[in-house]
Amino acid sequence: xxxxxxxxxxxxxxxxxxxxxxxxxxxxxxxxxxxxxxxxxxxxxxxxxxxxxxxxxxxxxxxxxxxxxxxxxxxxxxxxxxxxxxxxxxxxxxxxxxxxxxxxxxxxxxxxxxxxxxxxxxxxxxxxxxxxxxxxxxxxxxxxxxxxxxxxxxxxxxxxxxxxxxxxxxxxxxxxxxxxxxxxxxxxxxxxxxxxxxxxxxxxxxxxxxxxxxxxxxxxxxxxxxxxxxxxxxxxxxxxxxxxxxxxxxxxxxxxxxxxxxxxxxxxxxxxxxxxxxxxxxxxxxxxxxxxxxxxxxxxxxxxxxxxxxxxxxxxxxxxxxxxxxxxxxxxxxxxxxxxxxxxxxxxxxxxxxxxxxxxxxxxxxxxxxxxxxxxxxxxxxxxxxxxxxxxxxxxxxxxxxxxxxxxxxxxxxxxxxxxxxxxxxxxxxxxxxxxxxxxxxxxxxxxxxxxxxxxxxxxxxxxxxxxxxxxxxxxxxxxxxxxxxxxxxxxxxxxxxxxxxxxxxxxxxxxxxxxxxxxxxxxxxxxxxxxxxxxxxxxxxxxxxxxxxxxxxxxxxxxxxxxxxxxxxxxxxxxxxxxxxxxxxxxxxxxxxxxxxxxxxxxxxxxxxxxxxxxxxxxxxxxxxxxxxx
Amino acid sequence: xxxxxxxxxxxxxxxxxxxxxxxxxxxxxxxxxxxxxxxxxxxxxxxxxxxxxxxxxxxxxxxxxxxxxxxxxxxxxxxxxxxxxxxxxxxxxxxxxxx
Numbered sequence: 256x257x258x259x260x261x262x263x264x265x266x267x268x269x270x271x272x273x274x275x276x277x278x279x280x281x282x283x284x285x286x287x288x289x290x291x292x293x294x295x296x297x298x299x300x301x302x303x304x305x306x307x308x309x310x311x312x313x314x315x316x317x318x319x320x321x322x323x324x325x326x327x328x329x330x331x332x333x334x335x336x337x338x339x340x341x342x343x344x345x346x347x348x349x350x351x352x353x354x355x356x357x358x359x360x361x362x363x364x365x366x367x368x369x370x371x372x373x374x375x376x377x378x379x380x381x382x383x384x385x386x387x388x389x390x391x392x393x394x395x396x397x398x399x400x401x402x403x404x405x406x407x408x409x410x411x412x413x414x415x416x417x418x419x420x421x422x423x424x425x426x427x428x429x430x431x432x433x434x435x436x437x438x439x440x441x442x443x444x445x446x447x448x449x450x451x452x453x454x455x456x457x458x459x460x461x462x463x464x465x466x467x468x469x470x471x472x473x474x475x476x477x478x479x480x481x482x483x484x485x486x487x488x489x490x491x492x493x494x495x496x497x498x499x500x501x502x503x504x505x506x507x508x509x510x511x512x513x514x515x516x517x518x519x520x521x522x523x524x525x526x527x528x529x530x531x532x533x534x535x536x537x538x539x540x541x542x543x544x545x546x547x548x549x550x551x552x553x554x555x556x557x558x559x560x561x562x563x564x565x566x567x568x569x570x571x572x573x574x575x576x577x578x579x580x581x582x583x584x585x586x587x588x589x590x591x592x593x594x595x596x597x598x599x600x601x602x603x604x605x606x607x608x609x610x611x612x613x614x615x616x617x618x619x620x621x622x623x624x625x626x627x628x629x630x631x632x633x634x635x636x637x638x639x640x641x642x643x644x645x646x647x648x649x650x651x652x653x654x655x656x657x658x659x660x661x662x663x664x665x666x667x668x669x670x671x672x673x674x675x676x677x678x679x680x681x682x683x684x685x686x687x688x689x690x691x692x693x694x695x696x697x698x699x700x701x702x703x704x705x706x707x708x709x710x711x712x713x714x715x716x717x718x719x720x721x722x723x724x725x726x727x728x729x730x731x732x733x734x735x736x737x738x739x740x741x742x743x744x745x746x747x748x749x750x751x752x753x754x755x756x757x758x759x760x761x762x763x764x765x766x767x768x769x770x771x772x773x774x775x776x777x778x779x780x781x782x783x784x785x786x787x788x789x790x791x792x793x794x795x796x797x798x799x800x801x802x803x804x805x806x807x808x809x810x811x812x813x814x815x816x817x818x819x820x821x822x823x824x825x826x827x828x829x830x831x832x833x834x835x836x837x838x839x840x841x842x843x844x845x846x847x848x849x850x851x852x853x854x855x856x857x858x859x860x861x862x863x864x865x866x867x868x869x870x871x872x873x874x875x876x877x878x879x880x881x882x883x884x885x886x
Numbered sequence: 887x888x889x890x891x892x893x894x895x896x897x898x899x900x901x902x903x904x905x906x907x908x909x910x911x912x913x914x915x916x917x918x919x920x921x922x923x924x925x926x927x928x929x930x931x932x933x934x935x936x937x938x939x940x941x942x943x944x945x946x947x948x949x950x951x952x953x954x955x956x957x958x959x960x961x962x963x964x965x966x967x968x969x970x971x972x973x974x975x976x977x978x979x980x981x982x983x984x985x
Binding site for chain 1: 908909911916963977980981982
């Protein structure tokens, strides 16, 4: 375990990383119409400032020896309740630094893009306020030095995603999609809060340092329990099986939001959580196995869903599920996988952001249509988008020497070293990736024009194409730069540890196998979508698998049958009990008392003579009693 | 003369008074019957004082007379004002306090 020094000099600027976008969010959301004119520029400026600070910090860390790079900046004590003490303090180490650079860098490009994309939208200032809030929350999440503070960022990300997915308030579908994301994330958050409680019960502290130092002394049941709860939390945020259902609906948000959620923030949080908690997972093989299984299921399910969607954004969302599945698989592999997971995550940040921005650019030119069956042949009018999207496409399917090749292959390789079944499924996933990405690319940019009559596609403005170009360069180069001379392994090794995967299959053979799978995927897509005409309306007569994939593999139906309907029955029966039994008892007492009083009231006739009679009878009664008793 | 005869007279007067209170409608008559009951009680007090040879009963009789005087003042005033507003002294019609 590396030592952590107190922040000083350049590293004492760490707090600015979060403070800048947070201040931007507060100003933009707090000032109202006054900032409408230049609000978006402020939003971009705060992220740019944050990115500048991140680069400065990075250079500073680079100048130090690799063991001394972790620093902790203490700001103030947040909670001090007996044994439970939480500081607001930031831990900047190699892992958080990698995330900070990704979040601020890709985040900055998406902000710039959004200036052009949201031009003409009345709520642009509000939109940038939410974006800034999103980035601030994500930075807090990756810079926190304790699980409690991480939880604050965790919830902040959930809130910001809710606001952004539901950004188009006038659309009927946006509200439910936002709520769905929020509710599904809450399910995952139960895991997070239970994990924090378990840590406090077992170790008496919730800081990373304290928990990791105490973890080896804990019982294996406790460590596994914490591991499973952290996995549940990660599943919620990273849209992993069985909490994947929100991600596809999250496409209701504006496209820059999708890019931000899928590339730089939000879904990477789960991977970060598990990579950060590596000392716990290394002690909990059962939980690690569960992580691998969840990753495998998701990477295949995401690929199948993406292969059947006609909505370009939903297809890309399925692709994100699949890619995050790869990362989960890799972090589940332990020290052989952490570094590769982060490498793929960083590279994925580039190409997935590029792909989503490309999709946004296509929508921009096609009157916000998303149905790929009505695209086709767009390369003739959108050269830059086609080139950047194409590079992202080649990168994600792992064509050498682009980013995906250097990063995803390593995951498959170390999966194969762990177990041939795991490795085999990962290879199938690679083939699926190649198939659905080729399908998206062919249906959108190549082939015959199947446009609706009223569209006039055109290339997007510079503010949109420049970020796409930068991301395309990243998609091409990031993999090589990260993995050249084991750069990333050396960088992350002090935090996550690294063990070279020792597989029985030689790396070169492994590369050959996965490239063969990719080739099969591409050829299948060529035969289905280039050689044949793509029907403009989705065919009805399709195999069961396609039907299932179009319905998100019945994820919603499952949730509805297993959770929603029983939940509704439960609430309905509780309402019935409340109305009939509890209210019945309360109202019954009141009604019977009322009835009795109405009867008692009749005694009061208002006739003086009847009162006199009662008085006289009473007096006589008393006399008679006295006569009897007095004897 | 046997003092018990006074007690019998007192009981008879009281019964007549009580009967009048219960069965007459005119407030003035009811009022007079109440006075009759009070005086019957006074007669009983004085008789018991005579029988027992003490003054307690006579003292109580004076108190009762004072109370009766005060009651007449207030009661007649109430009856007067009821009659002034309703043109009737029937106690059965004076039932406004009910509901």
